Amino acid sequence: xxxxxxxxxxxxxxxxxxxxxxxxxxxxxxxxxxxxxxxxxxxxxxxxxxxxxxxxxxxxxxxxxxxxxxxxxxxxxxxxxxxxxxxxxxxxxxxxxxxxxxxxxxxxxxxxxxxxxxxxxxxxxxxxxxxxxxxxxxxxxxxxxxxxxxxxxxxxxxxxxxxxxxxxxxxxxxxxxxxxxxxxxxxxxxxxxxxxxxxxxxxxxxxxxxxxxxxxxxxxxxxxxxxxxxxxxxxx
Amino acid sequence: xxxxxxxxxxxxxxxxxxxxxxxxxxxxxxxxxxxxxxxxxxxxxxxxxxxxxxxxxxxxxxxxxxxxxxxxxxxxxxxxxxxxxxxxxxxxxxxxxxxxxxxxxxxxxxxxxxxxxxxxxxxxxxxxxxxxxxxxxxxxxxxxxxxxxxxxxxxxxxxxxxxxxxxxxxxxxxxxxxxxxxxxxxxxxxxxxxxxxxxxxxxxxxxxxxxxxxxxxxxxxxxxxxxxxxxxxxxxxxxxxxxxxxxxxxxxxxxxxxxxxxxxxxxxxxxxxxxxxxxxxxxxxxxxxxxxxxxxxxxxxxxxxxxxxxxxxxxxxxxxxxxxxxxxxxxxxxxxxxxxxxxxxxxxxxxxxxxxxxxxxxxxxxxxxxxxxxxxxxxxxxxxxxxxxxxxxxxxxxxxxxxxxxxxxxxxxxxxxxxxxxxxxxxxxxxxxxxxxxxxxxx
Numbered sequence: 001x002x003x004x005x006x007x008x009x010x011x012x013x014x015x016x017x018x019x020x021x022x023x024x025x026x027x028x029x030x031x032x033x034x035x036x037x038x039x040x041x042x043x044x045x046x047x048x049x050x051x052x053x054x055x056x057x058x059x060x061x062x063x064x065x066x067x068x069x070x071x072x073x074x075x076x077x078x079x080x081x082x083x084x085x086x087x088x089x090x091x092x093x094x095x096x097x098x099x100x101x102x103x104x105x106x107x108x109x110x111x112x113x114x115x116x117x118x119x120x121x122x123x124x125x126x127x128x129x130x131x132x133x134x135x136x137x138x139x140x141x142x143x144x145x146x147x148x149x150x151x152x153x154x155x156x157x158x159x160x161x162x163x164x165x166x167x168x169x170x171x172x173x174x175x176x177x178x179x180x181x182x183x184x185x186x187x188x189x190x191x192x193x194x195x196x197x198x199x200x201x202x203x204x205x206x207x208x209x210x211x212x213x214x215x216x217x218x219x220x221x222x223x224x225x226x227x228x229x230x231x232x233x234x235x236x
Numbered sequence: 237x238x239x240x241x242x243x244x245x246x247x248x249x250x251x252x253x254x255x256x257x258x259x260x261x262x263x264x265x266x267x268x269x270x271x272x273x274x275x276x277x278x279x280x281x282x283x284x285x286x287x288x289x290x291x292x293x294x295x296x297x298x299x300x301x302x303x304x305x306x307x308x309x310x311x312x313x314x315x316x317x318x319x320x321x322x323x324x325x326x327x328x329x330x331x332x333x334x335x336x337x338x339x340x341x342x343x344x345x346x347x348x349x350x351x352x353x354x355x356x357x358x359x360x361x362x363x364x365x366x367x368x369x370x371x372x373x374x375x376x377x378x379x380x381x382x383x384x385x386x387x388x389x390x391x392x393x394x395x396x397x398x399x400x401x402x403x404x405x406x407x408x409x410x411x412x413x414x415x416x417x418x419x420x421x422x423x424x425x426x427x428x429x430x431x432x433x434x435x436x437x438x439x440x441x442x443x444x445x446x447x448x449x450x451x452x453x454x455x456x457x458x459x460x461x462x463x464x465x466x467x468x469x470x471x472x473x474x475x476x477x478x479x480x481x482x483x484x485x486x487x488x489x490x491x492x493x494x495x496x497x498x499x500x501x502x503x504x505x506x507x508x509x510x511x512x513x514x515x516x517x518x519x520x521x522x523x524x525x526x527x528x529x530x531x532x533x534x535x536x537x538x539x540x541x542x543x544x545x546x547x548x549x550x551x552x553x554x555x556x557x558x559x560x561x562x563x564x565x566x567x568x569x570x571x572x573x574x575x576x577x578x579x580x581x582x583x584x585x586x587x588x589x590x591x592x593x594x595x596x597x598x599x600x601x602x603x604x605x606x607x608x609x610x611x612x613x614x615x616x617x618x619x620x621x622x623x624x625x626x627x628x629x630x631x632x633x634x635x636x637x638x639x640x641x642x643x644x645x646x647x648x649x650x651x652x653x654x655x656x657x658x659x660x661x662x663x664x665x666x667x668x669x670x671x672x673x674x675x676x677x678x679x
Contacts, residue, residue: 080239152246160251162314164412165243201361201483201563205434212409 008055008128009035011045011085013074015062021091021113025058028117032124042077045085055128056087060113063093072099075106076193087131089123091115102186105176140175143234145221147175156218163213166192170206174222174232183229203230240309241281248274248324251314257325258285258307259444261342263294263648264523264655265577267444269325270305280307284331294340294651295330303338304331311441313411317453327441339647342579346440349583349643353590358482358489360586363416363433363566366446366574367474369425369467370397374458380467382425383459396457401427404453411449413442422536423471433479436586440578443476447574465522465573466529473530475537476574479555480585481566482506491565497545497554498565504599507543507552507567509592510585511600514541514551514571516637517584518623519630519656520644521572525663528626530573533608538570540610540620542603549607551623571623580644580652587643628660 010029014022022038029036034055037048045054057078061071078085090110092100100110109127111120140147144157152168154161163171170191174182182190184200192202207230211219223233248256256277258270270287272280284304289295295303305328315323330341337344353360372381384395397420405415414432421428429450431442447463454461466473482489482502490503499507510517522531530537536548543552553568572581591597603620615622624630631653634640641649 082239082242151250152243153250162247162251162410164310164312165240166310167412168243199359199483199485200487201359202435204563205432205438208414208432209412209434212414213412215409 007033007035009037009050009052010055010124011039011048011057011078012036012060013039013057013071014060014091015064015067015071021060021115024114024117025060025091025120028115028120029058031117032121034124042074042081045078045081053083054085054087056089056108056124056131057085058089058091059107060091061093061096061099063096068096068099072103072106073193075103076190079106087127089127102177102180102182102190105173140172142175142178142232143221144218145171145175145232145234147172156214161213163210167206167210167213170203171210171232174230179231179233181225181228181231187229238281238309244281244309244312244326245277247312248277251324252322253314253324254322255319255324256280256307257315257323258305258328259325260305260328260330261444261577261579262292263340263342263577263580263651265342265575265580266293267448268292281309285328289330289338289340293655294648295338302333304333305329306331313445316410317407317449317456325445327444339645340651342577342583342648343437343440345644345648346437346579346583348645349586350436353482353586356590356594357484358590358593359484360436360582361433361481361483362436362439362582363431363479364439364443364572364574364578365428365430365475365477365479366443366450366463367421367426367428367476368450368461368463368574369423369474370400370427370454371425371460371462371467374455374460376460376462380460380462384420384425396459397425397427400454400457400459401429404450405429407449407453408446411445413445421472423468426472426474433481436582440582443574443578463574465524465527465575469529472535473537474574475530475570476572476576478569478572478581478585479566480506480569480589482589488563488565490567491562493562498557498562499554499567500565502593503565503567505592505597506589507554507592508597508599509589510552510567510569511541511543512592512597513584513588513637513639515621515624515630515633516640517588517634518571519627519634520584520640520652521569521576521581522630523577523627523656524573524575525627525659527573527575528624528630531571531623531625538623540603540607540615540622542607542620543567543599544602544604547604547607550603580648583643584640587639591639626660627656627663631656631660 012025026036039045059071059075061068075088088107090107091113092110093113109123111123138150146155154163173191184203187203188200207222210222223231256272260268262268270285284306286304288301289303290301307326307328311327315325329343330338332338370383372383384397401418405418408415416430416432418429450461490500491498492500533539538551542550544550545554551571555568557564624633635653
């Protein structure tokens, strides 16, 4: 196909019967000359994919907790597809801003609802420019540990570290917020992302497995914070 | 494509893996393997690998014997000791051609039993104490020759066995199988490695890996490692004590600080289920003729169906746990031995325990006395019965068991009984050196 000046098309995820701001998003996108398709799940991203691909996604986070969780689930899933959809702009109310703190890997920019159309347009423009320019971080390094986010390779003291997918995902999650303590429940919810029998115990099992693979010398990289949870930290 | 598949494909490329072993287990608990090259991996994930199952124990069926092995990407691990680290393995689930799970696949049988417990909100966690012998001669067809004369907790740092054990632990940990403790066991040449708890399906996979790693590393040194339950008469045999607990969404369902030994009503009912169905499940947890030579008085193996907190002759023990660690409340089932098929053993164990919970079984009274000296008359007075005395007795109890029939499913239940009856018939016709020694001079 000949690449030409094609209309950039965004996927819009919003609460269909709510007031999260989906209607304003669609109006603003079309005023700004962008195309948009409403989606209800990450699999819709595959089904309704435009010929020239998605320019990005706009996700309206509802006030309601359960609906907000679904929206965040969509953000996470859309980045785990075979062809991940990046450029996620999150529309969020001022009172929900704290939710952003632990989810930096799930969106690229945010805007507070209700929003001003020209700010919305400016943010979209900047997000598109940035994605065309600089790629995201390719490697994360914490002390002797290095993760290549492109190839999934992990090394410890320059030696390859062979991890299973879930071990890798857990380690990546901890490594993206070094020194920050996460509870077992948060880790389960954010890394596994679904109800898992055995619950928080699963997190303990994976942490112990990671420590076994680190070996005695580096096992302390993942620290247990008593009655709170775990953190990745290179200080002893 | 599932990101898990993509992850494995990338790892194979990055780590220059040359061979991928697809593992599965037959009904008797023997590890089977099909090797594929990295180029075939994509289609193995999408369509599976077809093979003729008729040569594999418990896989054969009258009409169709073609089955499909589908690798489970969550189990992808490099095998650090094999072929300079360029080989990896994955466990497989086995399917029929119409896409339905193959009912003779032990991994599927365990999945099914765990799913039924999960439906009621419980996940089973297990931690085994693996006992085994190292023999000096690498050829198992020669009589077993002890490698050392150490005993319990002996610090025999210089000997071959300790080096072997240390190297084994390093390999296990590199493969994501954390080790809790390891030590020299009671008998000469006997060793124990305790694995750290994990969910039952993963643990069954880990036990299969464990047995292979222990044996292959011993073979590298021209030694022989054996999980035979009682390789040498007169000294302790090898058991596989199992620590068991159920977790629900609130944490450890076996823990209740207000109850005796911190064991909750759920834990008590699960234990009651194990005790009441102990006769029926023993053929699966102790599947060899030889298994019953371990289950005799005087060698710290259980004989009587009882429970206690501290009693080492009890079938089920409730280990003392630290008060501030509710997650470690558990029970210890002491009958299984390391020759069992772990998938099938966990299946009948979770089925028996869950039946106790579902039907609210009452736990009988604790028996604290040393049961090794119990006479049959005393036992009758206490209302205690013993575990099956032979494989034949155990098969009789299994054959009458609806619980085991349901847990294993028709196909595997029938096949197991048929196969094990044949093993017993074979054994019964055998004339042993013991008989010759004892009878030939007098008769």
